[in-house]
Amino acid sequence: MANILTKRREPYEFMLWTGIVGTCIIFLFLAGAYLARKGTTGWVDFSLPRAFGVSTFFMLASSYTLHVANKCFVKDEYFAYRYMLGTTLFLGLVFAGSQYWGWHQLEKQGLPFMNGKVSGSFVYVLSGAHLAHLLGGLVALLWVFVTSIRRTSYVDSFIYAVNAPNIHRLRLVTIYWQFLDFIWVLLYCFLSYHH
Numbered sequence: 001m002a003n004i005l006t007k008r009r010e011p012y013e014f015m016l017w018t019g020i021v022g023t024c025i026i027f028l029f030l031a032g033a034y035l036a037r038k039g040t041t042g043w044v045d046f047s048l049p050r051a052f053g054v055s056t057f058f059m060l061a062s063s064y065t066l067h068v069a070n071k072c073f074v075k076d077e078y079f080a081y082r083y084m085l086g087t088t089l090f091l092g093l094v095f096a097g098s099q100y101w102g103w104h105q106l107e108k109q110g111l112p113f114m115n116g117k118v119s120g121s122f123v124y125v126l127s128g129a130h131l132a133h134l135l136g137g138l139v140a141l142l143w144v145f146v147t148s149i150r151r152t153s154y155v156d157s158f159i160y161a162v163n164a165p166n167i168h169r170l171r172l173v174t175i176y177w178q179f180l181d182f183i184w185v186l187l188y189c190f191l192s193y194h195h
Helices: 002-037 050-074 078-108 118-149 154-162 164-194
Strands: none
Touching: 002 118, 002 164, 050 078, 050 164, 078 118, 118 164
């Protein structure tokens, strides 16, 4: 029976890794286009918004809290698990808000999204594409969080924790979230170096 359950879940992991590879290709293409257009007509030098540095901290912190949530899950520390999941969700939302703040700072520099200045548009597209992927991660994380808080008693929490689909779901959400963290750190370093 366990083998049947495992085999039924394999397509989800395959789809996740396929999506990750596809996302990497998209970001590589956008970064290559950014480098190809840098210095051409319509390019304006700009300062990378400080909010992007702040958001990097929140993204790294959310990855850490999700890592701790996984440890708590394994140790049957259900209250701490739910608390760390909720903290991860909160930090993800703060990250999204700080991205919006970064876009506002770009506008203050005279780089609104649609103004014909290629440099600013690339920053919006790169950070916006990451934010769109993050919103998908937030929905998945919210689903895991809501499912976990429905189990308030220790027995219900234990049954939830030993249920193979729940374990697998948390693993997939964690892989995706840490991938988003990795992509954002790369994007931030790339934009910091090449702005």
